[in-house]
Amino acid sequence: MASFRKRGDKWEYRIKYTDPSNGKRREKTRSGFRTKKEAQIEAAEIEKKLYLRQHSILQNEAMLIKDWFEEWLHTYGSQGSQSTLENRKNYIKNHIIPKLGHYHLSSLPRSEYQKFINNLTNKYAITTVRTIHSIFCSAINKAVNEEKLTFNKYQGISIKKENDIAEEKKNYLTKEEVQVFMTAAKLCAFHHYIIASMLLRTGMRKGELIALEWSDIDFKKKTISITKSRNENRTKAPKTKSSIRTIKIGDVLIEELEKYRLWQKKNKMKFGADYHTSEYVITTPRGKEIGPFGINKVIDTILAKTNLHHITPHGLRHTHAIMVLESGADIKYVSTRLGHATVNMTADVYIHITEKYDDRNVDKLDSYLN
Structure with a gap:
């Protein structure tokens, strides 16, 4: 059931639902409605989609990391310079997809991603590992923005290595x-x-x-x-x-x-x-x-x-x-x-x-x- 409240002169709704990626209870909130009726209409539509499993978060349960990263590159990759796009393609093609591409977008455990980062730090310079992690999180954040995921659970991952001078x-x-x-x-x-x-x-x-x-x-x-x-x-x-x-x-x-x-x-x-x-x-x-x-x-x-x-x-x-x-x-x-x-x-x-x-x-x- 959705709940509603007035904040200042605007209305907001809150909907609680079960996150398909981990079974935990989540909350979707949106504010800025001029009237309570407007908030109720949109909330009812969201609840209907959640019930019928038509909401984007539920519809994308089956999407693979490989598929999303290819879509992300195609849609958003050209927003940077040509060299940035090429670097992203190389890191995704040679590192992210071979190791993580087979996971569903919503079901890659944080612990598995941490292992992936740990393996990279054993092979590559710390700057390379940070670049790969940054690319990964950029794509995941965009998936959150598009409501394919509820949140980015890979933020704050530990990238432990000696300082740059020691590494050099x-x-x-x-x-x-x-x-x-x-x-x-x-x-x-x-x-x-x-x-x-x-x-x-x-x-x-x-x-x-x-x-x-x-x-x-x-x-x-x-x-x-x-x-x-x-x-x-x-x-x-x-x-x-x-x-x-x-x-x-x-x-x-x-x-x-x-x-x-x-x-x-x-x-x-x-x-x-x-x-x-x-x-x-x-x-x-x-x-x-x-x-x-x-x-x-x-x-x-x-x-x-x-x-x-x-x-x-x-x-x-x-x-x-x-x-x-x-x-x-x-x-x-x-x-x-x-x-x-x-x-x-x-x-x-x-x-x-x-x-x-x-x-x-x-x-x-x-x-x-x-």
């Missing part, structure tokens, strides 16, 4: 660990090894790596020109001007790339019409270009052959920067090589390394003066 320190390999990692990479497919080697020896972002074309590599001058980035859907300009850069590479990588280019040519002959012709450097054996999540899988595949802690492709960028700093390069050179907007950005990220070299430089000064 962990997301890299030591010199000894690099040897273990690259030994394991040699046991994998050749293009997997090349991906690992290029990330470690260039410090490129994974988006920059998968956008790289053979014309960007100058084998005579031993340079790589980084002028673009790519995601699952398109190639785009880098976010900042400083990301556009040309870096030097060593003889080892030059030799590996020459072997890899020959490997691609042999595959083209081997697979014939089934080979996907592309100018991209990073491809599958059949010539198909690889996306950012494909790069993640490659690194995970290599790590699975070791006892090393988990790192991301970006962790290999950190590893490269640390190795360059430890080899004696100054922070300005590293900043330019990584494509950072400012030297301060580089110093902030690698402060644990620069502080160590501050101590060494002071010792050198003392030794010189004495």
